[in-house]
Amino acid sequence: MEPAVWRHPKSIATVSLSGTLPEKLEAAAAAGFDGVEIFENDLLNFDGSPADVRRIAADLGLAIPLYQPFRDFEAMPAEFRARNMARAERKFDVMEELGAPMVLVCSNVQGIAIDDPARAADDLRAMAEAAAKRGLLVGFEALAWARHTRRWRQAWEIVRQADHPALGLILDSFHTLSLGDTLEGIAAVPAEKLFFVQLADAPRMSMDVLSWSRHHRNFPGQGDLAVTGFARAAIDAGYRGPLSLEIFNDEFRAAPARLTALDGLRSLIWLESEAGGPALPAAPDFGGVDFLEFAVDYVAGRELGERLRSLGFARAGRHRSKAVDLYRQGGVNIILNAEQDSAAAEHFQLHGPSVCALGLKVDDAQRAIARARALLCKEWRERIGPDERSIPAVRAPDGMLFYLIDEQDSGRSIYESDFLLDHCSTGCAGTGAGLTAIDHIAQALPPHRLDSFVLFYRTVFGLQAEALHEIADPYGLVKSRAMVSPGQNIRIPLNVSESSRTATGRFVTAYAGSGIHHIAFRTSDLSGTLTQIEPAEAAMLHVPDNYYDDVGARLGLDDALLERLRRQQLLYDRDAGGEFLHAYTEPFHDRFFFELVQRDGYLGFGAANASLRMAAQALASRSRPARPA
Amino acid sequence: MEPAVWRHPKSIATVSLSGTLPEKLEAAAAAGFDGVEIFENDLLNFDGSPADVRRIAADLGLAIPLYQPFRDFEAMPAEFRARNMARAERKFDVMEELGAPMVLVCSNVQGIAIDDPARAADDLRAMAEAAAKRGLLVGFEALAWARHTRRWRQAWEIVRQADHPALGLILDSFHTLSLGDTLEGIAAVPAEKLFFVQLADAPRMSMDVLSWSRHHRNFPGQGDLAVTGFARAAIDAGYRGPLSLEIFNDEFRAAPARLTALDGLRSLIWLESEAGGPALPAAPDFGGVDFLEFAVDYVAGRELGERLRSLGFARAGRHRSKAVDLYRQGGVNIILNAEQDSAAAEHFQLHGPSVCALGLKVDDAQRAIARARALLCKEWRERIGPDERSIPAVRAPDGMLFYLIDEQDSGRSIYESDFLLDHCSTGCAGTGAGLTAIDHIAQALPPHRLDSFVLFYRTVFGLQAEALHEIADPYGLVKSRAMVSPGQNIRIPLNVSESSRTATGRFVTAYAGSGIHHIAFRTSDLSGTLTQIEPAEAAMLHVPDNYYDDVGARLGLDDALLERLRRQQLLYDRDAGGEFLHAYTEPFHDRFFFELVQRDGYLGFGAANASLRMAAQALASRSRPARPA
Known part of the structure; x- marks a missing residue:
């Protein structure tokens, strides 16, 4: 008897990982995946036979549930039909040698493709028939930028119409969610026709869907798409096959494959649980x-x-x-x-x-x-x-x-x-000086590690990712995304910078990686706190006078407040929640600095003044003699 | 008497350059600019008075023609009016101290801004009147993402209606060209009302115009916008003021300011000449x-x-x-x-x-x-x-x-x-072996240097930039953009990679910068050439067998051709122009490699097989013992 809650096999497409094909297989196995989709180009570039790949995968305990992709097959003008079938037969040869039971056919992107679902169904039925003779399966997937078949329901219509036992539907969360397509009806697809499910998240971006898909996909939990609802729909349909990650991401292509694979499996375990699978x-x-x-x-x-x-x-x-x-x-x-x-x-x-x-x-x-x-x-x-x-x-x-x-x-x-x-x-x-709590701590990360830490904090600790802020350091841009607990009492802004010359970049270089570089203590009375401490000893950061001229004009502050800010070298911000007073220290050994904050209902992290802080710290860090670590 | 062809002063906004304000001024002066626009945040973060900035600029021989930006001024609800005028007066104080005669007011982006050009004109007239009392000028510019005033003609209508001698129009090529707005009518704006002209190019990208503008602008000649026509329209209008660069670019923010400034001035000199100014x-x-x-x-x-x-x-x-x-x-x-x-x-x-x-x-x-x-x-x-x-x-x-x-x-x-x-x-x-010419040479560059080299080849040598290709190296993505002479006899693909682990990235790291890493020789008979050379001595790159299975199926090659390709380890591609046969060598000291090509009308550079070459070279470079340079 099956368990009440089904644990789906976990799989990953080799295109999601960096390296040569054997390195990709090794990383997937080390993380604990059950299988891999073989992405065609990884096989082409591999200097060995498909049987060699099968052997390596078997040695590592990995299944190969899918070979992909097979492009531009269905609904081509008549003169292409025979050649396309010949092409399919040659790929079936490869699949037999590889031990991959299923091929992913993605919907045709060619301008000459014919807009005729019946014709597409005919072609796919013929392909399925040829596959069935070898005991192979064909899965059909709608590409979001295909010529005609862009939505899962169109692909499903074609599969239904073709009506061949060796032909089924493949769903990909990105293609569906990127178009804002409906999930309604997925749960009603017969389980035996739902051949395979690919999962990918992505940050919301306003760009063409092809570029978005090819460069910016990421793991479920790292982006903004409703991947959980998508996975739930597939699970509700009775799908028992692999949950598989297919991620095209420029940074994943360059990152160490083992780290990426571990993040991938973490994201799938979390996703399955969120979508009604085995609970965490x-x-x-x-x-x-x-x-x-x-x-x-x-x-x-x-x-x-x-x-x-x-x-x-x-x-x-x-x-x-x-x-x-x-x-x-x-x-x-x-x-x-x-x-x-x-x-x-x-x-x-x-x-x-x-x-x-x-x-x-x-x-x-x-x-x-x-x-x-x-x-x-x-x-x-x-x-x-x-x-x-x-x-x-x-x-x-x-x-x-x-x-x-x-x-x-x-x-x-x-x-x-x-x-x-x-x-x-x-x-x-x-x-003491009236400090009462740790208000927030910020972590500097190498730029390609941001998604990894977002996933860790979101899945393991249940923190929520706030919107990304961009802050201009004098030597480059810094991006900051805060992870916040539902009760608001854990707040961890994550900072990254492509430039090694920014405050964040200098930290990552000096620190040899990621780390806490900013610790904010709370006080209920920042003015009072500052009268208790000696600014020089505490290495409080000097604020340029131009700041006060501007903040006064910009926010219309009254002269008394402005004079107090100026005298005590306080920074000021306000938002819908309330007012915010804060002051920074210079960095300690260029590694971390402290901030003192008075938060009167304010919700943010003083991003409006962060650029000023970075400029002042850049000068402070330069004018001090370098000290050995 | 004026010269027949006017040489416009050349200026750059400080936001275009990396560093602290004094570093930016120094870089602009070193390149040979006549003036700088002071970007407000650079002044705020500067720990000195506006008079100090004026002194430094004067010492460096730089004028300060513009202070910018002043935001969200015009057409606000009545209750904001007095505060906005007070804000303007405080900025006028700063401008007087700075010695900047003109402020850039960009059109209002606030949701509460009123859609009433007459009201906007009233407000700007009042501001111009206040400015005039101090001998200052107000320039009004349409932001492409403003609430109501997005096009230059709307801004001009408001300026015309306000009808104040201290109020004029500011044009920015990005805001106009990004919206695909017409240039018609610019040449008819009276020269004395055209107060200032800002110039920026950008690559064509499908994203929201605000993000595009804030991160991806670049210098004229580096992007895809019709900046020349824009500049020509302004010059035809009789504009004699500065041609000024205002570039928001993530890479420029991090790059050495002197290099960026030099590129900037090169781009302006070229642009002015292309737009009908002093000829080169x-x-x-x-x-x-x-x-x-x-x-x-x-x-x-x-x-x-x-x-x-x-x-x-x-x-x-x-x-x-x-x-x-x-x-x-x-x-x-x-x-x-x-x-x-x-x-x-x-x-x-x-x-x-x-x-x-x-x-x-x-x-x-x-x-x-x-x-x-x-x-x-x-x-x-x-x-x-x-x-x-x-x-x-x-x-x-x-x-x-x-x-x-x-x-x-x-x-x-x-x-x-x-x-x-x-x-x-x-x-x-x-x-010899039948090599007849150098077909093309490719140059590897650090990623942030691509725009700089595109500008050099385009302006100095008149080469044209072809479309960007993306190639998957096993360890990250490589982007390639070919610079080609009009007669097609100079071809220089430029390659960059964000990853230091790709073929391009390894080269840039080992080579300590940019350099030629790929030299392609032409032959009229590649098969014949290969019979003349000893593959092992020439270190010809091994091609995995899977490649031939795929290229045969993909392009429908006949068995005889396929057998010849396989036997001689040739790569194959074709395009609209014709066929292409080629073969690579392993890298020499991980620094450069040779390619032998037979180009039978083919127009490209074999990008279809570049991914395979990168995978094979990654293995080859790993299996050879490291040799000292």
Whole structure:
């Protein structure tokens, strides 16, 4: 008996991955795919026979459910018919050798193709008949930019009319959703005629559908299309075949194939669950950021400790068994980890002083970990001493750790269990500068990694992707997309830049990859906070005077407010939610900087002033002597 | 008295260049611009007063003809009017301090803007009146995506209706041409009301006009818009003010500002001449490639000499005074230059064995050089010995030399004057493999340099840019755009790749920049040529067998032809012009490779088989042991 909820085989088209054909097969197998669609050009460029490909795939435990594409077959003028059938027979030879049972025929794009579904049905019936003689199948798919057959329902009409058991329909989410075509009726297609389902997402873009499809597809969960509803319609139709990814993406073509394949399988597992397949443990309900952990050595730890003190933090304790210090202020916990035998030490070795872990409060840490595991994340358990708490952690795609801390846990906090708290730990916090929480943290990524991190945060943690902002750094454009939890208490803007000369680009270069480069602390009274700190010690960023002339004129601010902003070097913005006051520090070792924010209902992240910040930081980072990491 | 042909001042908006405001000003001045438009955000981010900017510009000899933009002013609901006028007054303060006589007001994009030209005219008249009191001017420009005023004629109607001497029209080629708007009527706008002209080109793209404008503008001559006709219309109207570039381009934001500024001024000089301004010497009429010069040392020279011999070349002579060898076959001359005190030696030091110069046959070398000089190119004269010929050369943007050789020159050829020709030099060529000419040479470029080289070839040499091709390398996409002379005898495909792992990307990385990486020799009988050479010695590239199965099925080739292709490892393509047979070699030191082509009327460059070549070369380059350069 079949299980109540069917687990579909997971497949990926070789065109989705970078490399030679054997490298593509290896990457798909390593990620855990069940099968691959062989994209014709990958076979052509492979210096070996189709039987060799079959052997390699079998060795790797991969099925080959589909060979694709076969183009411009149906409804051609009569003189092309015989040649097209001969062409099909030669491809059937290849498929037999390859062990691929099905060929994907995509609808004709030729200008001379005839607009006659009956004729198309005749041609496809003939092809199916020839395929059936060899035990092969033909799947017909509507291309969104075909000459006549652009919508799935037209393709289905042709398949229905041809009425041959070896001919069925192939659905592709991109071709359907890019045209805004209806999903209605898909669930009514007989399951045995639904031969194959290809899935792809894409960001919404206003460009011609062919260019959009060829360059900008991405994995389900990375884009803006309603891929979940599409997959659900196919599943509702009773489809039991592979869920397969066919992604044409310029960046995927160049990226390491194993990383791409892992993201692909993660996206399919998530999608299947969202579309009514085997359920995943629910995404965590977040309670905010509990702590931020920096990897440091002795020297950087001292220096960063000083910087934190200058912002009103106090050293609140020392770890019971490790070279780890705790700094606190209001609800903010910052851990400086200089322990040699630790994940932090590895992180420091690769990246210098930098954020190596975040502690997130969740409703159920075990459930959160189980979800992450099901979505192919690596788990991490730090070595602990006696009586110390073991906190489960998830490794992000760049190796950063997300510790998941049970909010409901009624026992002692990790700070009480693991740290020797200083006598003044509660009192000292009261003498701080009024910082109360971590408002948001921004992560810089190499440009081609943005989609990968969007997928991680969206699927594993259930964060939502906000609209992309573009910010002009003096040395290039920076794109920023915030991932935000439904309760708004986890906010992670992701920043990328094609230029290595921008603030983001310099960080990615210096840091050797992605990382947290921007940490914003919240205060309810930024003016008050700034009177508590010494701007020079805290390395507060200088704001050019021209800014105040402009913001005053632009937003019509009254003279008193403008004078206060100018005197305290505050930046100002407002949106539908309310007002926003903020101030930045200079970067610490060109790696990260702090921001102090007062958010009076404001919803954004101060993007209006980010360009100014980048210009000022570019100057600040240039005028300071370079320091070794 | 004015000169008959007016030379317009040349200006550039600071947003077009990378860097801080002082860096932008410096780059504009270094290129030779007369003035800069100050883009507001550049001033805001500058940590100094507007008077400081005025001083720096004056020191650099730059005028500031325009301050821009002032947004969302006209036709707002009544309650915004007073605030908008206050905002204008504050900007006038800035302009006075800056010494900018004119502000650019772009048409309102706000949803609440009122659709009433009379109201817009009232508002702009009031603004012009306030400006006039300070001796300032207001220019009004239609934004292509504004709420109501999108076309230049609407903006002109409003200016005409406002009828104030301090108010005039600003034209921007992008806003007009992107909408396909008519130029008719521009020449009839009174010259004194045409306050300013901004020029930008762009590649044709099917996307929303706002994104297109913000990210993909480029310099006149780099894109597909009819900027020349636009400039001509403005000049015909009697406009004598600056021709100014306003370019929003993601790559320009990140590129070195001096390079961008030089390209910008080159584009304006060319455009002004094309649009009826001061004429440039005519572009050369090419007679084909005369020679190809490789920079080598003794070791690489020996090795490359062997490779050339394996392709049927013979050493035909030695330079009279330098360590330079001449190889010849048919009409192909190849120079291997190992001379220490030469441009080739500098080239070798930077790039290893590689093409350092091309000799091009032209109708008039002195005229060609004069044109190049007028378009800001550097000239080069190589040190010569007694009785040797001095050939003038132009340095390309990457330093490569283009020698220009007078075809009409009735004297001795450079080979006769400069080389001691071997006794067999004529006879030996007869024993070659039938190569008769250089068919085309392809150049690999870093991706952000493509526009720069398109501009160089288009303006200096008068080559035409063909359509962009995209080719899938196993490790990423390669884009290729051929520059072709009107007579088709100079063909230079330009290749770029965002991925550093593709054939093009590997070349750019290894070569430290751009360079010739692909040299195609022509033969009238490729089969015959291949029987004359030893495939292993010539390092001919192996073609996977699957290719022949596919090309046979795809193009319906007969079995005899297919068998011949397979046996001789030939590639095949055809187009409207005719058939094409070709074969590649493996790369020489991962730097360049040769191609042998038989072009029977065929018009293209074998792009259909380029993906296969890239896959095979990726494997070949991996399986050979790395050799030092």
